[in-house]
Amino acid sequence: ALADGSGCMLTVCVLNRTRNEVITIQAGVAAAVMFARGRGHDQPLTEDHRLATSASEQRRLLDLGVHLAPEQDAHGAPCGPLRAWPGGLTCARAIGNLGPPRAVLPLPSCSIVTVPPAGGDLIIGSHGVWGELLASHVASCARASPSADTAARIIVESAIAQHTSYYQEGYGVPME
Numbered sequence: 001a002l003a004d005g006s007g008c009m010l011t012v013c014v015l016n017r018t019r020n021e022v023i024t025i026q027a028g029v030a031a032a033v034m035f036a037r038g039r040g041h042d043q044p045l046t047e048d049h050r051l052a053t054s055a056s057e058q059r060r061l062l063d064l065g066v067h068l069a070p071e072q073d074a075h076g077a078p079c080g081p082l083r084a085w086p087g088g089l090t091c092a093r094a095i096g097n098l099g100p101p102r103a104v105l106p107l108p109s110c111s112i113v114t115v116p117p118a119g120g121d122l123i124i125g126s127h128g129v130w131g132e133l134l135a136s137h138v139a140s141c142a143r144a145s146p147s148a149d150t151a152a153r154i155i156v157e158s159a160i161a162q163h164t165s166y167y168q169e170g171y172g173v174p175m176e
Contacts, residue, residue: 008096010108011046011124020115022122027093027108032124035139036116042135043120047109049093050127052081061092066103121151129155132162 009028016023024032024045032045048054051061051068061068067085070078084092084103092103121142123129129138138155145151 008094009091009126010095013045013122013124015115022113022115024111024113025108026110027095027106029091030124030126031130032122033135033138034113034115034120034122035135035142036118036120037143038116038118042139043113043116045111045113045122049091049109050081051084051090051092057092058082060105061103064103066092123151123155125155125159129159132159 009026009030011026011028011030011032012024013032014023015021022034022045026032026046027049029050030046031048034043034045036043049057051057058068061084068082069085070082071080071088073079081090083090087103089103092105093108094104095106096104121139123138123142125138133155137158141154141158142151145154
Protein backbone atom coordinates (compact mmCIF):
# COMPACT_ATOMS: atom_id res chain seq x y z
CA ALA A 1 0.00 0.00 0.00
CA LEU A 2 1.22 3.48 -0.79
CA ALA A 3 1.66 5.87 2.08
CA ASP A 4 0.28 9.39 1.85
CA GLY A 5 2.68 11.40 -0.33
CA SER A 6 4.13 8.37 -2.11
CA GLY A 7 4.72 7.74 -5.78
CA CYS A 8 6.00 4.82 -7.77
CA MET A 9 9.45 4.42 -9.32
CA LEU A 10 10.20 2.73 -12.61
CA THR A 11 13.47 1.65 -14.21
CA VAL A 12 13.45 -0.32 -17.46
CA CYS A 13 16.51 -1.51 -19.40
CA VAL A 14 16.12 -2.97 -22.89
CA LEU A 15 18.91 -4.71 -24.77
CA ASN A 16 19.02 -4.00 -28.50
CA ARG A 17 21.19 -6.89 -29.73
CA THR A 18 21.26 -5.57 -33.32
CA ARG A 19 22.87 -2.28 -32.28
CA ASN A 20 24.64 -3.71 -29.18
CA GLU A 21 23.04 -1.03 -26.97
CA VAL A 22 21.14 -0.83 -23.70
CA ILE A 23 18.26 1.66 -23.69
CA THR A 24 17.22 2.75 -20.20
CA ILE A 25 14.28 4.80 -18.97
CA GLN A 26 13.92 5.76 -15.33
CA ALA A 27 11.72 7.79 -13.03
CA GLY A 28 12.46 7.61 -9.32
CA VAL A 29 15.23 6.19 -7.20
CA ALA A 30 15.91 2.74 -8.67
CA ALA A 31 19.28 3.07 -10.42
CA ALA A 32 20.90 0.89 -13.07
CA VAL A 33 24.63 0.36 -13.60
CA MET A 34 26.45 -1.74 -16.21
CA PHE A 35 29.65 -3.35 -14.97
CA ALA A 36 31.94 -4.12 -17.89
CA ARG A 37 33.64 -7.50 -17.80
CA GLY A 38 37.41 -7.55 -17.84
CA ARG A 39 39.18 -4.25 -17.23
CA GLY A 40 36.30 -2.00 -18.22
CA HIS A 41 34.70 0.65 -16.06
CA ASP A 42 31.29 1.00 -14.42
CA GLN A 43 28.73 2.80 -16.58
CA PRO A 44 25.78 4.44 -14.79
CA LEU A 45 22.65 4.08 -16.94
CA THR A 46 20.36 6.30 -14.88
CA GLU A 47 20.30 9.74 -13.29
CA ASP A 48 20.07 10.39 -9.56
CA HIS A 49 16.59 11.80 -8.89
CA ARG A 50 16.85 11.97 -5.07
CA LEU A 51 16.36 15.52 -3.81
CA ALA A 52 19.17 15.18 -1.26
CA THR A 53 21.77 14.60 -3.99
CA SER A 54 20.40 15.97 -7.28
CA ALA A 55 21.09 19.65 -7.81
CA SER A 56 19.05 19.66 -11.04
CA GLU A 57 15.96 18.26 -9.27
CA GLN A 58 16.38 20.77 -6.43
CA ARG A 59 16.63 23.62 -8.97
CA ARG A 60 13.57 22.35 -10.90
CA LEU A 61 11.44 22.29 -7.75
CA LEU A 62 12.67 25.64 -6.43
CA ASP A 63 11.82 27.18 -9.82
CA LEU A 64 8.26 25.83 -9.32
CA GLY A 65 8.07 27.45 -5.88
CA VAL A 66 8.10 24.12 -4.01
CA HIS A 67 9.42 24.33 -0.44
CA LEU A 68 12.46 22.07 0.17
CA ALA A 69 13.52 21.18 3.70
CA PRO A 70 14.29 18.13 5.80
CA GLU A 71 11.63 16.69 8.09
CA GLN A 72 11.61 17.94 11.69
CA ASP A 73 11.96 15.74 14.75
CA ALA A 74 9.83 16.06 17.90
CA HIS A 75 11.97 19.02 19.04
CA GLY A 76 11.73 20.91 15.74
CA ALA A 77 15.30 20.07 14.68
CA PRO A 78 15.92 19.01 11.06
CA CYS A 79 16.33 15.27 10.54
CA GLY A 80 16.59 12.97 7.55
CA PRO A 81 17.05 13.79 3.88
CA LEU A 82 15.86 16.84 1.96
CA ARG A 83 12.15 16.67 1.09
CA ALA A 84 9.58 18.50 -1.04
CA TRP A 85 6.68 20.01 0.94
CA PRO A 86 3.77 19.62 1.23
CA GLY A 87 3.90 15.84 1.11
CA GLY A 88 7.46 15.23 2.26
CA LEU A 89 8.68 13.55 -0.92
CA THR A 90 12.36 12.56 -1.07
CA CYS A 91 12.16 12.10 -4.84
CA ALA A 92 9.95 14.14 -7.16
CA ARG A 93 10.25 11.97 -10.27
CA ALA A 94 7.64 9.23 -10.17
CA ILE A 95 5.07 7.33 -12.17
CA GLY A 96 1.89 8.40 -10.40
CA ASN A 97 1.41 11.25 -7.99
CA LEU A 98 0.19 11.44 -4.43
CA GLY A 99 2.48 14.36 -3.61
CA PRO A 100 2.50 18.10 -4.30
CA PRO A 101 0.65 18.46 -7.63
CA ARG A 102 3.21 20.67 -9.37
CA ALA A 103 6.27 18.91 -8.00
CA VAL A 104 6.02 15.33 -9.22
CA LEU A 105 7.32 14.92 -12.76
CA PRO A 106 6.31 11.66 -14.50
CA LEU A 107 8.82 12.27 -17.31
CA PRO A 108 11.57 9.62 -17.18
CA SER A 109 15.22 10.27 -17.88
CA CYS A 110 16.58 8.21 -20.78
CA SER A 111 19.97 6.89 -21.85
CA ILE A 112 21.45 4.77 -24.63
CA VAL A 113 24.75 3.07 -23.83
CA THR A 114 26.86 0.74 -25.97
CA VAL A 115 27.49 -2.68 -24.43
CA PRO A 116 31.23 -3.16 -23.80
CA PRO A 117 32.98 -5.51 -26.27
CA ALA A 118 33.58 -8.16 -23.58
CA GLY A 119 29.98 -7.84 -22.30
CA GLY A 120 28.83 -6.73 -18.90
CA ASP A 121 26.59 -7.28 -15.92
CA LEU A 122 23.60 -4.96 -15.65
CA ILE A 123 22.24 -4.37 -12.14
CA ILE A 124 19.05 -2.47 -11.32
CA GLY A 125 18.70 -1.71 -7.63
CA SER A 126 16.88 0.60 -5.28
CA HIS A 127 18.52 2.90 -2.74
CA GLY A 128 18.39 -0.12 -0.42
CA VAL A 129 21.18 -1.65 -2.53
CA TRP A 130 23.15 1.40 -3.71
CA GLY A 131 22.87 3.15 -0.32
CA GLU A 132 24.33 0.12 1.46
CA LEU A 133 26.92 -1.40 -0.86
CA LEU A 134 29.87 -0.09 -2.81
CA ALA A 135 29.45 -0.50 -6.55
CA SER A 136 32.62 -2.61 -6.57
CA HIS A 137 31.02 -5.06 -4.11
CA VAL A 138 27.86 -5.29 -6.23
CA ALA A 139 30.01 -5.97 -9.32
CA SER A 140 31.98 -8.67 -7.47
CA CYS A 141 28.78 -10.39 -6.36
CA ALA A 142 27.44 -10.38 -9.91
CA ARG A 143 30.67 -11.69 -11.44
CA ALA A 144 31.09 -14.46 -8.86
CA SER A 145 27.53 -15.76 -9.20
CA PRO A 146 26.58 -18.65 -11.50
CA SER A 147 23.21 -17.07 -12.37
CA ALA A 148 21.28 -13.80 -12.25
CA ASP A 149 18.97 -15.25 -9.56
CA THR A 150 21.93 -16.14 -7.35
CA ALA A 151 23.52 -12.73 -7.90
CA ALA A 152 20.28 -10.95 -6.99
CA ARG A 153 19.88 -13.01 -3.81
CA ILE A 154 23.49 -12.40 -2.71
CA ILE A 155 23.31 -8.65 -3.43
CA VAL A 156 20.04 -8.24 -1.51
CA GLU A 157 21.30 -10.34 1.43
CA SER A 158 24.53 -8.28 1.52
CA ALA A 159 22.56 -5.02 1.55
CA ILE A 160 20.25 -6.27 4.32
CA ALA A 161 23.26 -7.33 6.41
CA GLN A 162 24.69 -3.79 6.39
CA HIS A 163 21.91 -2.22 8.52
CA THR A 164 23.29 1.29 7.92
CA SER A 165 20.22 2.62 6.11
CA TYR A 166 18.09 2.39 9.21
CA TYR A 167 17.48 5.16 11.70
CA GLN A 168 19.20 4.35 14.96
CA GLU A 169 16.33 5.65 17.16
CA GLY A 170 14.15 2.60 16.61
CA TYR A 171 14.62 -0.96 15.47
CA GLY A 172 13.68 -1.57 11.85
CA VAL A 173 12.71 2.01 10.95
CA PRO A 174 14.16 2.50 7.45
CA MET A 175 15.58 5.78 6.17
CA GLU A 176 13.78 7.10 3.11
